[in-house]
Amino acid sequence: MSADASTSLPSESNPRHIAIIMDGNGRWAQKRMMPRxxxxxxGVKAVRAIVDYCARHNIEVLTLFAFSSENWRRPVEEVSMLMSLFISTLQKEINKLDKNNVRVRFIGDRAAFSEQLRSKITEGEIQTQNNTGLTLVVAANYGGRWDLSQAFQKIAGKVSEGELLIQNVDEQCIDQHLSTADLPEPDLFIRTGGEQRVSNFLLWQLAYTELYFTPTLWPDFNQNALEEAIKSFKTRQRRFGHTGEQVLNKTITL
Structure with a gap:
């Protein structure tokens, strides 16, 4: 974890990295007597609006929890529909994202996806890899415990091969082996839909993240709702273990 006093004070600056659990699509439909x-x-329309806002307001990274490793437990028909929607959305949106200088990244275990979906994911990453605007991270078949497990496996392999000394396995080492190794940690976490838990999302990365929960269902979460979340973030004093006085006096060193 690295920060300085300027990033620990309430300020007018936007969060660098926003991470969102997009919850409530099914309930939104059920309230309207529609199929899930x-x-x-x-919910895809809401994604477009939030990506557009972040791109225009110089947010560096937006991470969206699209499909968790636990979502396979849902009814087979719903999972199949989600996979089809995933593919069709990639086909429709990737050119628009590329045109708007958005770099697309996917994190999660791709092995369970169809060959077609894996191919679309890879194509989207390659097409946008040199873009310099917003980095859009899509967490698909992702789980925080999976992320830590695959990091530990990589580290264990390096230790067993003599590439890494066991005494050098520290927090920084673990950071470097996570799927988000090249990204700043989230400053603001948002969960829509009224639940107040992180649900196995970015477990390591959220250690010092400001949490924001809203009852708004994801399809209704618009740019105004995001602005409210960011306003809440800007009122927070981020101390990273220091006292409020240290932060106010700008005497912290991390």
């Missing part, structure tokens, strides 16, 4: 699939399609 309609909620997921409405």
């Amino acid at each position: 699939a309609m909620g997921h399609k409405a």
